[in-house]
Amino acid sequence: MIRSHSRRDFLKTAAAGASAAALPMPALAQASGGRIVVVGGGFAGATCARALRRLDPRTAVTLVEASQTFTACPFSNEVIAGLREIKEQQFDYKKVAADGVVMAFDAATAVNPQTRMVTLASGATLRYDRLVLAPGVDLRFDAVPGYTEAASERMPHAWKAGEQTLLLRRQLEAMPDGGLVVIAAPANPYRCPPGPYERASLIAYYLKTRKPKSRLIILDAKDAFSKQRLFQDAWKELYPDIIEWVSLSSGGRVTKVDPALMMVETDFAQHKASVANIIPPQKAGRIAELAGVADRTGWCPVEPVSFESTLQPNIHVIGDACIAGAMPKSGFSANAQAKVCAAALVRLMNGQKPDEPRLINTCYTIVAPEYGITVAAVYRPTNGQLVEVQGSAGTSPVEAPRSTREQEAKFADAWFRTMTGEMFG
Amino acid sequence: MTRRCRAMVVISVLSLAVPAAAQVPPLAPAERYGTPIGSAGFPPPGASSCSGCHPASVSVDTSAGRLIGRNSSDIVTAVQAFRSGQRPATVMDRIAKGFTDDEIKAIADWYGAQK
Numbered sequence: 001m002i003r004s005h006s007r008r009d010f011l012k013t014a015a016a017g018a019s020a021a022a023l024p025m026p027a028l029a030q031a032s033g034g035r036i037v038v039v040g041g042g043f044a045g046a047t048c049a050r051a052l053r054r055l056d057p058r059t060a061v062t063l064v065e066a067s068q069t070f071t072a073c074p075f076s077n078e079v080i081a082g083l084r085e086i087k088e089q090q091f092d093y094k095k096v097a098a099d100g101v102v103m104a105f106d107a108a109t110a111v112n113p114q115t116r117m118v119t120l121a122s123g124a125t126l127r128y129d130r131l132v133l134a135p136g137v138d139l140r141f142d143a144v145p146g147y148t149e150a151a152s153e154r155m156p157h158a159w160k161a162g163e164q165t166l167l168l169r170r171q172l173e174a175m176p177d178g179g180l181v182v183i184a185a186p187a188n189p190y191r192c193p194p195g196p197y198e199r200a201s202l203i204a205y206y207l208k209t210r211k212p213k214s215r216l217i218i219l220d221a222k223d224a225f226s227k228q229r230l231f232q233d234a235w236k237e238l239y240p241d242i243i244e245w246v247s248l249s250s251g252g253r254v255t256k257v258d259p260a261l262m263m264v265e266t267d268f269a270q271h272k273a274s275v276a277n278i279i280p281p282q283k284a285g286r287i288a289e290l291a292g293v294a295d296r297t298g299w300c301p302v303e304p305v306s307f308e309s310t311l312q313p314n315i316h317v318i319g320d321a322c323i324a325g326a327m328p329k330s331g332f333s334a335n336a337q338a339k340v341c342a343a344a345l346v347r348l349m350n351g352q353k354p355d356e357p358r359l360i361n362t363c364y365t366i367v368a369p370e371y372g373i374t375v376a377a378v379y380r381p382t383n384g385q386l387v388e389v390q391g392s393a394g395t396s397p398v399e400a401p402r403s404t405r406e407q408e409a410k411f412a413d414a415w416f417r418t419m420t421g422e423m424f425g
Numbered sequence: 426m427t428r429r430c431r432a433m434v435v436i437s438v439l440s441l442a443v444p445a446a447a448q449v450p451p452l453a454p455a456e457r458y459g460t461p462i463g464s465a466g467f468p469p470p471g472a473s474s475c476s477g478c479h480p481a482s483v484s485v486d487t488s489a490g491r492l493i494g495r496n497s498s499d500i501v502t503a504v505q506a507f508r509s510g511q512r513p514a515t516v517m518d519r520i521a522k523g524f525t526d527d528e529i530k531a532i533a534d535w536y537g538a539q540k
Contacts, residue, residue, distance in 0.1 A: 051473075055467065332477050335477050336473065336474040336477060339468075339473035339474070339476070340473060340474075343467055343468070343473065346467075355467070355469075355470055356470060357470050357471075357473075358470040358471035358474065358523070358524070358528065359471075359474050360471065360474035360475065360477065360520055360523070362477070362478070362516050362520070374515065374516050376516045376519045376520055377519070377523065378471070378474075378520055378522075378523020378524065379523075388523075389522070389523035389524075391522040391523070392519055392520060392522045392523030393519065394519045396515065404515065407515055408515050408516075410488065411478070411489065411515055411516070413488070414478065414487050414488040414489035415477065415478050415489065417485070417486060417487040417488070417489070418476075418477065418478050418479070418480050418485055418487040418489050419477060419478075421480065421482075421484075421485035421486060421487060422476065422480060422481065422482060422485055425482075425484065425485055425486070
């Protein structure tokens with residue numbers, strides 16, 4: 001992820017961003033709105049940076065992001081299954097910069113909470129009044145024996161969209177009919193709880209239509225998963241002879257992988273895979289640990305009104321990296337948290353008390369073309385945690401006509417368009 | 426040099442000469458940030474999440490229902506009908522149950538006032 005940019009490149013980028021930022025708003029030059037640095041340009045960070053500028057144009061916002069192109073994870077399972085192209089997942093930061101956000105295309109390498117300073121890989125430093133960390137997840141390459149970063153070149157995780165997504169797709173395309181696809185799903189918590197099962201569904205769709213003699217097995221480190229009943233009903237209906245799910249208590253936990261032999265092992269069985277998709281356990285992106293905002297779980301505890309870290313003052317953590325109570329780690333959650341955090345930051349910077357928020361999550365999942373299912377809930381802070389508002393949480397109905405599934409698939413597409421349009425359009 | 430140009434130079438120094446931390450003025454206390462922002466521009470609780478699907482910007486191209494500029498009472502009626510089950514829904518039946526009448530009204534007013 002870390003790309004090497006020279007300091008000169010950084011300065012050039014920052015200068016371009018700064019002049020775009022400074023021109024329309026002389027007020028900013030009086031430094032009246034405070035300085036906010038946002039690290040991470042995904043669903044949480046890019047949303048937050050833009051929301052800050054829109055809520056209070058006096059705020060000086062710098063967005064630190066290593067990549068010039070954002071590749072969205074939601075819908076990337078469709079790319080893997082050949083139903084969508086990766087370019088439909090990709091966005092740039094031009095419009096973010098046009099809103100007056102100063103882009104620093106670099107990696108953050110250190111945070112000093114005492115001096116309120118972020119250091120970048122180029123050696124440059126950024127001073128902040130408040131820092132927002134939205135680093136997403138890091139994959140734990142020490143968690144599954146044999147599964148190293150090098151192993152992911154043979155057994156892709158494809159849990160960060162981009163080259164890994166395309167690698168998994170190419171492997172599926174190259175595999176012979178009659179092969180075995182193995183998906184290893186991690187224990188909770190991890191990015192996108194329904195993701196492994198959506199992926200299994202869409203790969204099964206690919207196998208059914210292109211390589212019908214093939215099979216797919218999900219080796220799971222847990223006994224229950226998001227939207228389980230809806231998934232299992234859909235699998236029975238659509239992919240009856242293709243998908244097999246092995247739960248933790250049935251011996252589903254992967255204990256070892258051997259990428260050279262393409263072997264995936266559990267306590268009870270060895271699976272020789274044609275394609276192995278290992279989704280390892282995860283933790284908050286490294287900068288969270290370096291800033292001292294991650295706890296022993298590897299994730300970041302925050303208070304639920306402003307998403308300020310409970311471990312370090314003036315640092316807020318949003319998106320997959322934070323522990324947001326009952327909210328799942330999803331793009332929708334990250335976006336909702338980002339906007340709540342931005343509003344709280346503007347209040348705080350103006351000496352006001354943040355409003356008590358309500359947040360929504362909706363996770364859309366596609367199990368086949370024109371077949372969508374959801375889980376949704378509304379959350380509110382209660383006793384220092386985000387909890388579900390009673391009665392609001394639930395999945396799509398278990399018994400529903402196909403037209404309902406079609407409509408949810410359409411709304412899934414609408415959600416993606418709104419979300420990415422608001423972030424990058 | 427106009428005041429604005431000078432201001433830009435200051436900005437450049439602030440954001441570019443970054444390793445020289447000493448050049449950066451000390452942090453301002455909250456009072457220095459200027460006039461407190463009023464509530465008018467702030468979305469009421471929940472509204473910023475609604476805009477995950479229903480855009481808050483007119484320019485966003487999506488097939489999700491547009492609420493910007495709609496009559497507030499129409500939005501309230503629809504959400505209440507989703508909540509009671511009178512109106513068929515996919516996710517809105519669940520989401521509507523997470524909000525009180527007052528909260529729904531505030532969100533509807535906010536969307537109605539957006540342009």
